[in-house]
Amino acid sequence: MLPEEAARLREEAAVAGEPVDEEEDEEGYIHPAGCARAHGYYKVSEVAKSAYLPQRNRAIVEVDQPAGNSGGNGNNASNNNNAVASSRSARVATRRFVQGMEQSKKAADADSDVFAFNQLRTRKKQLKFQRSPIHDWGLYAVESITAGEMVIEYVGEVIRAQVADIREKWYEKIGIGSSYLFRVDDDAVVDATKKGSMARLINHCCTPNCTAKIITINGEKKIVIYAKTSILPGDEITYDYHFPIESPENKVICLCGSPRCRGFLN
Numbered sequence: 001m002l003p004e005e006a007a008r009l010r011e012e013a014a015v016a017g018e019p020v021d022e023e024e025d026e027e028g029y030i031h032p033a034g035c036a037r038a039h040g041y042y043k044v045s046e047v048a049k050s051a052y053l054p055q056r057n058r059a060i061v062e063v064d065q066p067a068g069n070s071g072g073n074g075n076n077a078s079n080n081n082n083a084v085a086s087s088r089s090a091r092v093a094t095r096r097f098v099q100g101m102e103q104s105k106k107a108a109d110a111d112s113d114v115f116a117f118n119q120l121r122t123r124k125k126q127l128k129f130q131r132s133p134i135h136d137w138g139l140y141a142v143e144s145i146t147a148g149e150m151v152i153e154y155v156g157e158v159i160r161a162q163v164a165d166i167r168e169k170w171y172e173k174i175g176i177g178s179s180y181l182f183r184v185d186d187d188a189v190v191d192a193t194k195k196g197s198m199a200r201l202i203n204h205c206c207t208p209n210c211t212a213k214i215i216t217i218n219g220e221k222k223i224v225i226y227a228k229t230s231i232l233p234g235d236e237i238t239y240d241y242h243f244p245i246e247s248p249e250n251k252v253i254c255l256c257g258s259p260r261c262r263g264f265l266n
Helices: 003-016 022-027 046-050 054-064 074-122 161-174
Strands: 127-131 137-141 150-154 157-160 181-183 188-191 210-217 220-227
Touching: 157 161, 161 181, 161 188
Parallel strands: none
Antiparallel strands: 127 137, 150 220, 157 188, 181 188, 210 220
């Protein structure tokens, strides 16, 4: 006998004025075969489930009922179950929303970098190189550049970090210096000593007007110089080399002339 049939029989008995078995009515369901395993599959109501799930009942009581009041009928238990399920669904939806917002922000930032990089390629900034009071040759702006704009891409030969270490020692030995090596990450270094653009002429300054940023375009990492402040025509393009600190005998004097000059590049 299914629960629906049992309920219907109880209603008919009540209408006819026949006595209703309280034990049967409280239990709500009697297996006609005398064994649940012999009955087959059937749907169990939420009220019946709550009678055999004390852990869930306890959680519902602690959250939704005042202290000391653990009672309640089947309808209250069913409502509490629905409230807990709704709360859990709301938390899951919130987490998914936050994750979606983070992914959208990353995608938007990446698209913005790609768009700006494409603009840089189609319309390059007007720059020139000439003698610099900081060091030999320098790179200068011919037009006004707004803060945040891309100035130029730092290009060169992409080599492994192990090869860069060997070349650095060789360049120092022959007197070239290693200031044209730009590290992209732990594995790759851009060497603009013999191959590159005018970006290799950008000198160091302790208070620079530009900053370097590594962006990824179609899976390839690129070094792009951004304007940190507004740059006027005739201003020298500079950025901070961020050389590692070395011993006093290996110090390189800084000639940037900035009021906040650190005195040394390294």
